[in-house]
Amino acid sequence: MRTVDLARAAGVSTQQVRNYEDAGVLPPVPRTGSGYRTFEEIHLHAVLAYRALAAGHGPEAARRIMHAVLAGDVPAALALVDAGHAALHQERAALRTTAAALEAVAGGGVAGPDVTGSVAGGPELSVGELAAEIGVRPSALRVWEAAGLLSPRRERVTGYRRYGPAEVRDARVIRMLRQSWYPLPQIAPVLDGLRRTGSSDALREAVARRGSELTRRSAALLEGAARLSGYLTAWLPAG
DSSP, X not given: OOHHHHHHHHTSOHHHHHHHHHTTOSOOOOBOTTSOBOOOHHHHHHHHHHHHXXXXXXXXXHHHHHHHHHTTOHHHHHHHHHHHHHHHHHHHHHHHHHHHHHHHHHTTOOOSTTOOSOSSSOOOBOHHHHHHHHTOXXXXXXXXXXXXXXXXXXXXXXXXXXXXXXXXXXXXXXXXXXXXXXXXXXXXXXXXXXXXXXXSHHHHHHHHHHHHHHHXXXXXXXXXXXXXXXHHHHHGGGO
16 A cells, blocks of 8 residues: 555545654555555554554554554553543543542532542631642642632731632642643632532532543544454464
């Protein structure tokens, strides 16, 4: 196959094929005497395997998997695949915990070791005290403030930050969403819903979106494993 033939068969551009070769995710590519690349069926298997793996594991992890395979270290490649499945399982478990905890926080209740106290009442906390209470570094609180997610009161003389009960509640919500890999911009609507109405609808929606994303990734991991299996079946007899 020529470069254009492989690109058409894989549903990618000719430049992407060259990029895959440069990234080391394809087997060695023979060239004609005039320097043209010549691809075989094994290269198509490699492209399809890499693309499927990248959809579930991400491009960097997919590269590591393919590099291990091409180096002849299939056990290492499969271990990387296992690690991706294990990480997704942990994220799904964390999301279930987060869902229950967020509901409790939204209602001002208590759910497990990460959620303590109530929205109403309670003393103001310093940066260090709040960071220790929710298990983050003080720098994280400052990052969240810079992103517009927290607005602590400032002491008039010292300028020190003081976090009231509502800010403490918001910090707990932010921490738990960050543990489930939510980007900071996606957390803002959740907090807005809590502040305006006290409703947990935004929380439920955020958790549902995350659950859908994990389901998509789970399906992508399965597809990646299937494509990798097809590549190994084609490659191992010659390996």
